[in-house]
Amino acid sequence: MVAAAQHPHIKLMTFAEVLKVDGYVGNFEITVKQKARYVDHEKCTGCGTCWEKCPSRTSSEYNLGLGDRKSIYVSFPQAVPNKPVIDRDSCRYLNGGKCGVCSKVCPAGAIDYQQEDQLVKFSAGAIIMATGYDLFPWEEAYGEYGYGRYPDVITGLQFERMSNASGPTGGRILRPSDGREPQNVVFIKCVGSRDDTKGKSYCSRTCCMYTAKHAHQVLEKIPGSRAFVFYMDVRTPGKAYEEFYQRSVREGAQYIRGRVAKIYQSGDKLMVKGADTLLGMPVELEADLVVLATAMTPSRGYGEIARVVGFSTDKDGFFQEAHPKLRPMETNTAGVFLAGACQGPRDIPDTVAQASGAAMKVCALLSKERLETEPMISSVNRSLCSGCLECARVCPYKAIEEDSVSERAGGKTIRRRVASVNTGLCQGCGCCTVACRPGAINLLGFTNEQLLAEVDALCL
Amino acid sequence: MNRTGVFVCWCGSNIGAVVDVPRVAEAAAGFTGVVLATHYKYMCSEPGQDTIIQAVREHRLDRVVVASCSPRLHEGTFRKTLARAGLNPYMLEMANIREQCSWVHRQEKDKATEKAIDLVRRAVAKTGLASPLTAASIPVTRRALVIGGGIAGLQAALDIADAGHEVVLVERESTIGGKMAMLDKTFPTLDCSA
Amino acid sequence: MSIEEKNWEPKIIGFCCNWCSYAGADLAGVNRFSYPANIRVLRVPCSGRVNPQFILRAFQRGADAVLVSG
Ligand SMILES: Cc1cc2nc3c(=O)[nH]c(=O)nc-3n(C[C@H](O)[C@H](O)[C@H](O)COP(=O)(O)OP(=O)(O)OC[C@H]3O[C@@H](n4cnc5c(N)ncnc54)[C@H](O)[C@@H]3O)c2cc1C
Ligand code: SF4
Ligand code: SF4
Ligand code: SF4
Numbered sequence: 001m002v003a004a005a006q007h008p009h010i011k012l013m014t015f016a017e018v019l020k021v022d023g024y025v026g027n028f029e030i031t032v033k034q035k036a037r038y039v040d041h042e043k044c045t046g047c048g049t050c051w052e053k054c055p056s057r058t059s060s061e062y063n064l065g066l067g068d069r070k071s072i073y074v075s076f077p078q079a080v081p082n083k084p085v086i087d088r089d090s091c092r093y094l095n096g097g098k099c100g101v102c103s104k105v106c107p108a109g110a111i112d113y114q115q116e117d118q119l120v121k122f123s124a125g126a127i128i129m130a131t132g133y134d135l136f137p138w139e140e141a142y143g144e145y146g147y148g149r150y151p152d153v154i155t156g157l158q159f160e161r162m163s164n165a166s167g168p169t170g171g172r173i174l175r176p177s178d179g180r181e182p183q184n185v186v187f188i189k190c191v192g193s194r195d196d197t198k199g200k201s202y203c204s205r206t207c208c209m210y211t212a213k214h215a216h217q218v219l220e221k222i223p224g225s226r227a228f229v230f231y232m233d234v235r236t237p238g239k240a241y242e243e244f245y246q247r248s249v250r251e252g253a254q255y256i257r258g259r260v261a262k263i264y265q266s267g268d269k270l271m272v273k274g275a276d277t278l279l280g281m282p283v284e285l286e287a288d289l290v291v292l293a294t295a296m297t298p299s300r301g302y303g304e305i306a307r308v309v310g311f312s313t314d315k316d317g318f319f320q321e322a323h324p325k326l327r328p329m330e331t332n333t334a335g336v337f338l339a340g341a342c343q344g345p346r347d348i349p350d351t352v353a354q355a356s357g358a359a360m361k362v363c364a365l366l367s368k369e370r371l372e373t374e375p376m377i378s379s380v381n382r383s384l385c386s387g388c389l390e391c392a393r394v395c396p397y398k399a400i401e402e403d404s405v406s407e408r409a410g411g412k413t414i415r416r417r418v419a420s421v422n423t424g425l426c427q428g429c430g431c432c433t434v435a436c437r438p439g440a441i442n443l444l445g446f447t448n449e450q451l452l453a454e455v456d457a458l459c460l
Numbered sequence: 461m462n463r464t465g466v467f468v469c470w471c472g473s474n475i476g477a478v479v480d481v482p483r484v485a486e487a488a489a490g491f492t493g494v495v496l497a498t499h500y501k502y503m504c505s506e507p508g509q510d511t512i513i514q515a516v517r518e519h520r521l522d523r524v525v526v527a528s529c530s531p532r533l534h535e536g537t538f539r540k541t542l543a544r545a546g547l548n549p550y551m552l553e554m555a556n557i558r559e560q561c562s563w564v565h566r567q568e569k570d571k572a573t574e575k576a577i578d579l580v581r582r583a584v585a586k587t588g589l590a591s592p593l594t595a596a597s598i599p600v601t602r603r604a605l606v607i608g609g610g611i612a613g614l615q616a617a618l619d620i621a622d623a624g625h626e627v628v629l630v631e632r633e634s635t636i637g638g639k640m641a642m643l644d645k646t647f648p649t650l651d652c653s654a
Numbered sequence: 655m656s657i658e659e660k661n662w663e664p665k666i667i668g669f670c671c672n673w674c675s676y677a678g679a680d681l682a683g684v685n686r687f688s689y690p691a692n693i694r695v696l697r698v699p700c701s702g703r704v705n706p707q708f709i710l711r712a713f714q715r716g717a718d719a720v721l722v723s724g
Pocket of ligand 4: 377378394395396397398399400421425426427428429430431432433443
C-alpha cells in the first residue's frame with residue numbers, strides 16, 4: 001500500500017469517484033469527483049489530535065459495526081493516506097451545531113469546513129477496472145439464521161476485523177453481545193453461494209479456504225475452544241491449499257457435511273440445528289459464536305460504474321470479460337481491462353496474477369507512440385449527406401458526430417449540417433449505412449457496391 | 461481493367477481430398493479481371509507466400525484472392541504477404557473453401573467443388589471493387605486510470621508505474637487497500653495482509 | 655421449377671456476422687459437421703450491416719432463400 005502511495009509515477013486520488021468517461025482507447029477523457037474531506041491534506045501532518053478530541057462518535061463502517069469511530073477519522077491506524085476526513089453526515093459543526101473542536105485543536109490549521117467537492121479532469125490511454133466485491137446481504141434472505149437479530153451471528157469479514165491486531169478488539173475473538181471469549185464456534189459455508197433460491201448460483205471460491213483459516217485461528221487463539229464447520233463440499237484447488245485445509249482438520253476443526261436449518265437463541269447460547277448428511281442424522285450444537293461465509297457479490301454501484309465507463313456486466317453483475325478463456329482481462333470495449341474480484345469471485349493469488357496480466361496489456365498499449373486504427377470503418381460522402389443524422393441515432397458506439405460544411409449557393413455562402421465519423425470510435429459494424437437514405441455513408445472494406453457484387457456472383 | 465490473381469490452396473488433403481482444386485483454379489481463370497489462377501499445396505507456407513509475391517511481380521497483379529481456410533485464421537497472414545509484395549494489404553479477399561466447404565461437405569465432392577467455385581467467384585467480385593485502405597493512427601495518452609484501490613488495483617498500478625508509465629488510481633473510500641487491508645492473516649501462507 | 659421435382663434444392667444465400675455466426679460456421683467445419691452444400695455464405699461485420707436491398711437483390715437474382723444470422 002505504502003509502495004503505491006510513494007511511487008513517483010502513481011497519483012492517488014482517494015475519497016474520489018469517476019463521474020464521466022468520454023473518448024476512446026488511447027484517449028479517454030475522464031472526470032473525477034474529489035469529495036470534500038474538510039481537511040487540507042497539504043497542511044495536515046496526520047498527528048491525530050483532531051480525532052482524539054472530536055466529541056462526536058459514530059459506528060465504524062470499516063469495522064463493520066463492531067466498533068466506533070469519531071466524526072473526523074482515519075479508517076484504521078495503517079490507512080493510506082494516513083490523514084483524516086470529516087464525515088459530513090455525523091459531524092456536529094457541518095450539521096449546524098456548535099463544535100468546531102477539531103479546527104481549534106489542529107496545530108497545522110488544516111481543517112477547512114468550507115471545502116467543497118471538486119471536479120478534476122484528465123486524460124488516459126487505458127483504464128483498468130479493479131472495483132472488487134462486496135458481500136451478500138444475508139440478513140435480507142436468511143430468516144432461519146435470524147435475519148441479523150442475534151448479535152453473535154457474524155460474517156467472515158467481521159471475524160477478520162476481530163482477529164486483526166489493529167481491529168476493534170485488538171486481535172481478540174470476542175462475542176459482540178457480551179465481549180466474552182467464545183468456546184464453541186460454528187462456521188457455516190455457502191451462505192448465499194451455490195443457492196439459487198436464496199442467493200447466487202455460483203461458488204464464491206474463497207470461503208472454503210478462509211473458513212479453514214478461521215477455524216485454525218479460533219483453535220490457535222482460544223485455548224480449549226472447538227470449531228465446527230458446516231459445509232456442502234470442501235473445494236481446495238490451489239497450490240498448497242489442500243494441505244492448508246488438512247492442517248485445520250488435524251488441529252481439531254470438525255467438519256460436518258450438511259446445511260444448517262435453524263439458529264435460535266437459548267439463554268446466552270445459540271442453538272444450531274442441522275443435519276449431518278454423511279451420517280444421515282440430525283445434529284444440534286450449542287454455539288457461542290456463529291460465523292457465516294457469505295457470498296461474494298459485485299461491489300456496490302457496479303452497474304453505474306460499468307455504464308459510466310461503457311462496458312457490460314454478466315448475469316450476476318460481475319464485469320464481463322471479452323472471452324472467458326482467451327481474453328480474461330479484457331472487456332469488449334477497447335482499452336478497458338479487468339483485474340481482481342470485479343470480474344468474478346477470487347482470492348488474492350488469483351487477483352494478483354490477473355492484475356499483473358492486465359497491467360501487461362496496458363503497458364503494451366501505452367508503450368506505443370501512436371495507435372493504428374482499423375481502416376474498415378464508415379466514411380461519409382459529404383456532398384450526398386443530407387444532415388438528417390439518422391446514422392448517429394443507430395450507431396451503437398456513438399461514433400457519429402455533427403459537423404458542417406460551407407457551400408456557395410445562389411451567390412451566398414451557407415453552412416450545411418453533415419455527419420462526420422470519429423475514426424477512433426467507429427468499430428466498423430456498418431449499421432449506419434443501412435439507416436442512411438441518401439446512401440451517403442458507406443463502410444470501407446464492406447461497401448454497398450461490394451456486397452451487391454458478391455450477392456450477384458453467388459446467385460449466378 | 462483489374463489484374464486479379466487467384467491462388468487456390470490444397471491445404472494438404474484438407475481441401476484437396478474433397479474439392480477438385482485444379483478445376484477450381486481453371487474455373488477462376490475465366491472470371492472477369494482474373495489474369496492468373498493457380499494452386500499450391502500449402503498457400504500459407506513460406507514457399508506458398510513466395511508464390512504469391514513472385515506472381516504479383518511477374519504478372520503485375522493489383523489484387524489477390526486466396527481460396528483456402530477461413531479469413532478468421534489467415535487473413536492477417538496474407539495481408540502481410542501482399543504488403544511484402546508491394547500491394548496495399550486490403551486488396552486481398554479470401555474464399556473460405558475449407559471450414560465452410562471441404563470440411564462440411566465431405567460426402568458430396570462434386571457439390572463441394574461447385575460451391576468452392578462460387579465462393580471464389582464471390583471473392584473475385586468483391587476484390588474487384590476494393591480500393592486501397594490505410595490505417596489512420598491516433599496519438600496515445602501515456603497514462604493509465606485504475607479504478608479501485610484494493611489489491612487488484614494496487615498491483616496493477618505498481619506494475620504499470622514500474623514500467624515507467626503514469627498512473628492515476630481512483631479509490632472511493634478514504635483509504636486504499638480494499639478488503640485485503642481488513643483481513644488478518646491470509647491463506648495460504650498466513651502472512652499479514654498490509 | 656416446382657418443389658415436387660425430385661432433385662430440386664433451394665439456393666440459399668447466408669449473411670453471417672463475422673463475430674458470431676460466421677465464426678460458428680467455421681466451428682462447424684472444425685468439428686467436421688456435415689450440412690447440405692446449397693448454402694453460400696457472405697461475411698458481414700455485423701448483421702446490422704445487411705441492407706434490405708441486399709436481400710431483395712438476392713431474390714431478384716434467383717436465390718430461393720436468404721438467411722441473415724448474427
Ligand atoms: C472473510 C474473507 C476472508 C478472506 N481471506 C482471504 C485470504 O486469507 N487469502 C486470500 O487470498 N483471499 C482472501 N479473501 C479474498 C480477498 O479478499 C479478495 O481476493 C481480494 O480482496 C480481492 O481484491 P480486489 O482488489 O479485487 O477487491 P477489493 O479488495 O474489494 O478492492 C476493491 C476496491 O475498489 C474500491 N471501489 C469499488 N468501487 C469503486 C468505484 N466505483 N470507484 C472507486 N473505487 C471503487 C473499493 O472501495 C475497494 O477499495 C477473503 C475474503 C473474505 C470475504
Ligand atoms: S489535528 Fe490537524 S494536522 Fe493533526 S491529524 Fe487532525 S487535521 Fe491533521
Ligand atoms: S467539528 Fe467537531 S464533530 Fe465535526 S469533526 Fe470536528 S471535532 Fe468532530
Ligand atoms: S460503422 Fe457502426 S460504429 Fe461506425 S459509425 Fe457506422 S454505426 Fe457507428
